[in-house]
Amino acid sequence: MVDNKRVPYLRQGDEFPPVSMSRADGLLAAGGDLSVDRLVKAYSNGIFPWYDERTPILWYSPLNRCLFRPSEFKVSASLRQRLRKNQFRFTFDSDFEQVIHHCAYIKRKEDNGTWIIPGMIDAYIRLHREGYAHSVEVWNGQRLAGGLYGVSLGTAFFGESMFHLETDASKAALYYLCKELSAWNFLFIDAQLSTAHLLSLGAITIPRSQYLALLKEALRQPGRKGSWKQ
Numbered sequence: 001m002v003d004n005k006r007v008p009y010l011r012q013g014d015e016f017p018p019v020s021m022s023r024a025d026g027l028l029a030a031g032g033d034l035s036v037d038r039l040v041k042a043y044s045n046g047i048f049p050w051y052d053e054r055t056p057i058l059w060y061s062p063l064n065r066c067l068f069r070p071s072e073f074k075v076s077a078s079l080r081q082r083l084r085k086n087q088f089r090f091t092f093d094s095d096f097e098q099v100i101h102h103c104a105y106i107k108r109k110e111d112n113g114t115w116i117i118p119g120m121i122d123a124y125i126r127l128h129r130e131g132y133a134h135s136v137e138v139w140n141g142q143r144l145a146g147g148l149y150g151v152s153l154g155t156a157f158f159g160e161s162m163f164h165l166e167t168d169a170s171k172a173a174l175y176y177l178c179k180e181l182s183a184w185n186f187l188f189i190d191a192q193l194s195t196a197h198l199l200s201l202g203a204i205t206i207p208r209s210q211y212l213a214l215l216k217e218a219l220r221q222p223g224r225k226g227s228w229k230q
Contacts, residue, residue, distance in 0.1 A: 005011040009056075017210065019046055019061035026034055026062035033057070036130050044219060045157050046212050048192060049194070052118050056093060065211040066194035066203050070186050073178035074202035083175070090123035090176040092228035096128045099135040099147040103161035116161060131226040136173040138164075145169040148177065150189075152225075156218035157181055157224045158190040174201065187218045 005023045010016070010032035022028040028047060032038055042048060043061060051058040075083070082088070083111065104116035127133035132153065138146040146169025148162030157177070164170035181189065191198050194205045206214075 010059075016042065016045060016047055016059065019212070022063070024063070026060040027058060028061045030056045032059070034119060036123075036126055036132070039123060039127060039151070040132060040153065041076060043153055044215075046208065046215055048158065049120070050115055050117045052115050061208065062193060063208050064194070064205050065208060066191040066198055066205050067211065067214075068174075068178060068189040068191060068198075068201075068203050070133045070182035070189060072202045073175055074200070075175060076171065076201070078170075079168045079171050079175060082172065088138055088169070088172050090144065090173075091137045091139065092180075092230060093128070093134055093230060094137050095144065095151060095189075096133065096135040097125060098144060099137060099149050099163075100124055100161075101104040102147065102163045102165070103143070103149065106163045108166075124149065124151075134228050135179050138169045138173045138176070140169075146173050148173045149184075152223060154219040154223045155184070155186040155221040156188060156190065156215060157186055159192070171201065184224065187214055187221075 004088050007023065007027055008017055008029050008055060010029050012033065014032065017029055034049065039049070046065075047059050047061045049057055100116065100121055104121060124133050128135070133149060133151050135149040136147050137144060144166035145166040146162070148159060148170065150157050150159040152158070162170040162173055178189065192204050194203065
């Protein structure tokens, strides 16, 4: 069945509609901008941008949400073997721009283009410079082997994308992120939409109402705004 629910178009300064107004596919609104303030407000309300060059900015709040509890990440046998070899070195925020560009432009199986278009790249670089967006880098020697990036508010981390140039490097990035966020008492990592791959790594899917309650709890906690570079 086609969902013909009208999608509001946001103009400069317009507030987001209640997430209960989203369509069945999660689409809540179009338009607006990718300013730091709007993006922070979006994530704080369980909303994220997802669109491509053929559309205006689109804002989503799905009926179900995929997330990780940081302490419940499942280490696969291949990743465990790779970690034992101590080939990888991990950093935070050492090269955010290289990470997001790799996430945008690396070729993937069944690649149908990317939602990480130039406007999105610029917006998340601004978020990074303001201390909200962070990257994990996985190094093999001096070579960047993989990584991920996302947004942090309170004790919530909103994962956006990850990539690998070597086998298991993206999973290693997620493993390291979960390990560190668990030590920092983060409540969850938002993975947005469920996939078989994410579920195999320990992700779970919960209803939006439960997700929003967790988000509200996470936002009550002190955040880690600023550089995570160690």
